[in-house]
Amino acid sequence: xxxxxxxxxxxxxxxxxxxAWIVGAFREFxxxxxxxxxxxxxxxxxxxxxxxxxxxxxxxxxxxVRWLTFTYTVRTDRIELxxxxxxxxxxxxxxxxxxxxxxxxxxxxxxxxxxxxxxxxAAGGDEGVLDAVSRREAMRLRTLLLPSGADPEDHxxxxxxxxxxxxxxxxxxxxxTPFALAGSALGTLYNLGDEFGLISTGxxxxxxxxxxxxxxGLVLAVFAVxxxxxxxxxxxxxxxxxxxxTLRADGPGSVVAERGLLTRRTVTxxxxxxxxxxxxxxxxxxxxxxxRLTALVTGxxxxxxxxxxxxxxxxxxxxxxxxxxxxPRPGPLVPHPPAARTRRLTRAVGxxxxxxxxxLFTGPSWLAVAALLASVAAVPLGLDRHRQLGHATDGFRLxxxxxxxTRRQQIIEHPAVVGWKxxxxxxxRRAGLATLTVAVGAGGGAYDALDLAAxxxxxLAGTVTPGWVTPFLADRRPEA
Amino acid sequence: MLRNPAHRVSPRAMVKWTIEHVIGGVVLTxxxxxxxxxxxxxxxxxxFGWLPWTVAGVSLVLAAVVPYWRYRVxxxxxxxxxxxxxxxxxxxxxxxxxxxxxxxxxAEQSWLERLLDLxxxxxxxxxxxxxxxxxxxPLTAATSLASELAARAHALRDDAT
Numbered sequence: 001x002x003x004x005x006x007x008x009x010x011x012x013x014x015x016x017x018x019x020a021w022i023v024g025a026f027r028e029f030x031x032x033x034x035x036x037x038x039x040x041x042x043x044x045x046x047x048x049x050x051x052x053x054x055x056x057x058x059x060x061x062x063x064x065v066r067w068l069t070f071t072y073t074v075r076t077d078r079i080e081l082x083x084x085x086x087x088x089x090x091x092x093x094x095x096x097x098x099x100x101x102x103x104x105x106x107x108x109x110x111x112x113x114x115x116x117x118x119x120x121x122a123a124g125g126d127e128g129v130l131d132a133v134s135r136r137e138a139m140r141l142r143t144l145l146l147p148s149g150a151d152p153e154d155h156x157x158x159x160x161x162x163x164x165x166x167x168x169x170x171x172x173x174x175x176x177t178p179f180a181l182a183g184s185a186l187g188t189l190y191n192l193g194d195e196f197g198l199i200s201t202g203x204x205x206x207x208x209x210x211x212x213x214x215x216x217g218l219v220l221a222v223f224a225v226x227x228x229x230x231x232x233x234x235x236x237x238x239x240x241x242x243x244x245x246t247l248r249a250d251g252p253g254s255v256v257a258e259r260g261l262l263t264r265r266t267v268t269x270x271x272x273x274x275x276x277x278x279x280x281x282x283x284x285x286x287x288x289x290x291x292r293l294t295a296l297v298t299g300x301x302x303x304x305x306x307x308x309x310x311x312x313x314x315x316x317x318x319x320x321x322x323x324x325x326x327x328p329r330p331g332p333l334v335p336h337p338p339a340a341r342t343r344r345l346t347r348a349v350g351x352x353x354x355x356x357x358x359x360l361f362t363g364p365s366w367l368a369v370a371a372l373l374a375s376v377a378a379v380p381l382g383l384d385r386h387r388q389l390g391h392a393t394d395g396f397r398l399x400x401x402x403x404x405x406t407r408r409q410q411i412i413e414h415p416a417v418v419g420w421k422x423x424x425x426x427x428x429r430r431a432g433l434a435t436l437t438v439a440v441g442a443g444g445g446a447y448d449a450l451d452l453a454a455x456x457x458x459x460l461a462g463t464v465t466p467g468w469v470t471p472f473l474a475d476r477r478p479e480a
Numbered sequence: 481m482l483r484n485p486a487h488r489v490s491p492r493a494m495v496k497w498t499i500e501h502v503i504g505g506v507v508l509t510x511x512x513x514x515x516x517x518x519x520x521x522x523x524x525x526x527x528f529g530w531l532p533w534t535v536a537g538v539s540l541v542l543a544a545v546v547p548y549w550r551y552r553v554x555x556x557x558x559x560x561x562x563x564x565x566x567x568x569x570x571x572x573x574x575x576x577x578x579x580x581x582x583x584x585x586x587a588e589q590s591w592l593e594r595l596l597d598l599x600x601x602x603x604x605x606x607x608x609x610x611x612x613x614x615x616x617x618p619l620t621a622a623t624s625l626a627s628e629l630a631a632r633a634h635a636l637r638d639d640a641t
Contacts, residue, residue, distance in 0.1 A: 298606070418581040419610030422482070422574040429572070439610025441581075446609030454481060461576075468562045468578050474483040 013073050019112045020132040021063040026108060032056055072130060074144050079119065081128050093128050097121045099273055099299050101142045102306070103266040105135070110264060117141055146254055146268055157255065158321045160245035160313060167312045168238035169231035170284040171292065242311040247321060255295075255325060257308060267306045273298040275416035275442040276397070277309065277322045279409045283384075285312070286407070293318040295325060296412065296443030307443070322411060329411055330399045333390030339431040340451035341386040348382030349375050381405070391436075391449045391460060398438070398464055400449045410447045416440045420461045420469070424454070436461060482574050485557035485564050492596045493554070493616025497547035499592060505539025556614050558625065561636070563603055565612055577612045581605045582633035587626040589619070601626055 032052045040049055069085045079098075081091040100120040109115055114132040121127060133141070168174050243261035250256045250268065258266045276296040285291060293310040309325065310318050319329060356371035384404040391400050393414075401409040419439035428434055428451065436449045436457040449457070462469040512535045516528035549569040557564045563577045586602040593599055599622035604611040617625070 418605040418607050419575065419577040419612075421576075421609060423571065424573075425571040437609055439577075439605065439607035441606025441610075445607040458482065465578070468576050471559060471562070472482050472485075472557075472564055472576070474481050 013071050014137075015071055016067055016130060017114055017132055017134045017137070018067065019114060021060075021067040023106075023108045023112060023114060023132060024066070025060045025063040032059070074141070079128065079145060081130075091128055093119055093121045095145055098145050099270060099297075100306075101145050101268045103138045103142065103268075104263060105265075106263045110262075119145065142268060146250075146270065155249050156246060157249050157324055158247040158310065158313075158317065160242065160310065162244075164290070164313060165235050165239055167285070167288060167290045168235045170288055170290065171282065171312060174234035174238045238311070245311055247309060255309075259308075259311070267308075269295060269297055269307070271325065273442070274325050275440060276410060276412035277326050278443065279318065279322070279411075281407055282405060289315050291315050291318045293321060294443075296410065296416075296440065298416075298442040326411055326413060327397055328394070330392040330394035330397050333392050333399070333401060334456065336386065336389040336391075336451050336456075337433070337453045339433055339453075340389060341383065343427070343431065343433065343451055344386040344389075345379065345382035348378040348385065352378055389450060391452065391456075393460060393463055395463075398460065400438070400447050402448065402450050410443075412438065412440055412447070414464050416442055417465060420465075421446075422457055422461075438464075482566075485555040485566050487556050489551065489554045489556070489614075489616035490598060490618045490621075491551065492598055492618075494547040494551050496592055496596055496598060496616065497550055498543055501539065501543035501546060505536065505543055508539060509536045554616060556617075558629070563612055563614075563629070565614055575610075575612050577603055577605060577610055579629065579632050580636040581610070582629060585626045585630045585633070587619075587622045593619075599623065603629065 032055050065085065069083055071082045071084075073080045073082070077096070078092050078094045081093075083089045098119055098121050102118040102120065103115045104118065105115040109132055113135050115135050115138040116132045117130040117138050119128040119130075130138075130141070240261050240263075242259050245257070245259040248256045248258070253271055255269045255271060255274070256266060257269070258264065274295045274297055278294045278296060280292045280294070281290065290312050291310075291314075292312050293308070295307040295309050297307050309321050313321075322329060352371045352374035356368050356375060359365075359368035359371055381404055385402075388404055388407050389402055391398070393399070395414075397411050397413055398417075399409060399411045401407065417438055418441050421437040421439065423435045423437070424433070432454055433451045434454040434457045436452055437446050438449070438461075439446045449460070452460070458469065458473065462473070509532055512528070513532040516531050519528045546569055550567075553566060553568055553572065555566045558579075561579050563575075563579065563582075565575045567573050567575075582603055582605060584602075584604050586604075587599050588602060589599050597619050598615075599617055599619045601614040601617055601622050602611070603614070614622075
């Protein structure tokens with residue numbers, strides 16, 4: 001399958017897999033079918049059903065025409081996506097600008113042995129989508145478009161263990177996903193039903209009667225069950241997205257992350273575009289000793305999800321992967337001075353305390369009490385936010401750490417730095433502190449080191465990029 | 481700490497900042513006057529009669545003080561490989577952008593800047609935060625600097641990002 005060492009001069013003109021339009025038609029009109037069936041069940045054989053059937057017919061024809069008119073060709077230096085119906089459009093993506101090739105396969109695609117290939121190019125979010133080709137063709141395209149050197153051997157860099165699923169409830173995000181999903185599903189149903197005239201004031205009041213008519217105890221019980229089910233649901237959702245997360249080396253040049261239970265998703269990241277990593281955890285995850293790992297990639301859209309190198313994993317495993325893709329983590333971290341603690345404390349306690357003061361004189365008393373409690377709770381938060389601050393460099397990579405409720409630590413390669421910003425507020429200047437922002441052309445674009453000693457900030461920037469900083473240092477500090 | 485960059489911005493920048501402050505102050509005062517009137521009519525327990533006066537006073541003081549203060553702080557320098565700027569008044573900001581990482585250089589003029597023959601130089605890199613804005617330069621200086629920087633960035637450009 002990968003016997004070709006160099007891409008052929010000109011590949012033949014190809015079409016998407018013929019089975020693709022079945023999937024497309026089915027997926028786009030699954031909702032319509034559902035509505036037709038519901039309409040049939042509720043209102044008998046009425047206009048709603050006819051509309052749905054006609055729309056379905058149009059949809060199938062549309063999909064078939066799309067399939068007939070779309071072709072793609074791989075040439076030595078580019079891939080061309082051609083669509084010719086009434087007008088013609090050719091999208092050309094130069095191979096040297098391709099930054100990633102993602103292969104996704106939903107449930108229907110997997111049953112038919114198909115996959116969607118998404119070609120990511122340059123910074124403008126410009127991408128080409130092939131929906132869908134056979135799985136073999138997807139693999140072939142990936143090797144053609146992302147030449148990863150002579151070594152065709154795939155070897156597994158890291159693999160998530162299924163026991164790690166138990167960490168899913170610790171990260172707050174997955175706890176709420178079931179509710180978000182339920183909400184959006186209800187919204188879609190309502191809109192569809194509304195369009196087909198199923199929803200009238202009659203049915204709605206009927207529904208209202210039913211809900212209101214339910215005994216309060218039952219409603220409470222349902223709510224309690226939902227809340228108790230949250231951890232379980234979060235494990236399920238986490239598994240849906242991240243089942244069997246596997247990180248492979250695809251030759252020396254790229255890293256491939258594969259994951260998902262029903263929809264299997266493959267993201268290919270070029271190693272030379274991975275300019276660093278970010279480790280993230282919250283207090284619960286810190287207690288459990290697990291961490292989330294993301295790559296900081298140049299010019300990657302939706303980097304938050306696609307740059308994932310480990311959805312959640314024990315620290316040692318995550319650090320091993322971080323070391324594999326960027327190198328060892330610099331350390332030990334230099335703590336930030338005591339003046340920074342005062343600043344973190346003021347920032348954490350100040351707002352609730354101010355609210356308490358205002359509420360004490362003019363607002364309701366419960367608000368004053370709540371705000372007072374919040375300001376007491378903010379003390380350990382402020383202290384921890386200072387304790388977590390730190391920075392370091394080892395001559396090749398620099399690292400910043402900050403945050404408490406979400407603690408983030410970035411490890412960034414020195415050559416990825418594209419600029420420095422140093423900021424000093426009035427209060428920082430009086431305390432001899434400064435905030436150093438490193439601008440990088442990858443990931444979030446910029447990362448802050450909060451409240452360093454001003455001298456440390458310049459020393460750090462000067463160590464990373466001596467040529468850019470030392471010419472501008474003051475010879476001697478005018479005041480102590 | 482860092483030393484001051486070599487060049488000041490044009491003194492005409494003070495005029496620009498003053499006009500901006502005055503316009504902003506007038507708008508804010510008008511809004512707070514409207515709010516005070518509305519609060520009077522709505523018979524709130526709170527009275528805002530003092531608000532427009534305070535806003536007007538503070539705006540006036542800021543318009544008188546801040547432009548000169550800014551002029552003392554704002555400085556810039558282009559060395560052989562770094563664009564170094566210093567900005568702010570109460571809070572200070574120093575920015576170091578290496579010429580080799582510059583992607584685009586734009587010289588822009590707002591209506592106010594056209595009246596005063598000033599321009600703003602926008603230097604952008606692959607990172608939004610690493611992008612520098614040099615306002616209050618004389619137009620001729622800004623355009624020549626823009627073309628010079630663009631040429632040098634092209635020559636020095638490396639494939640870092």
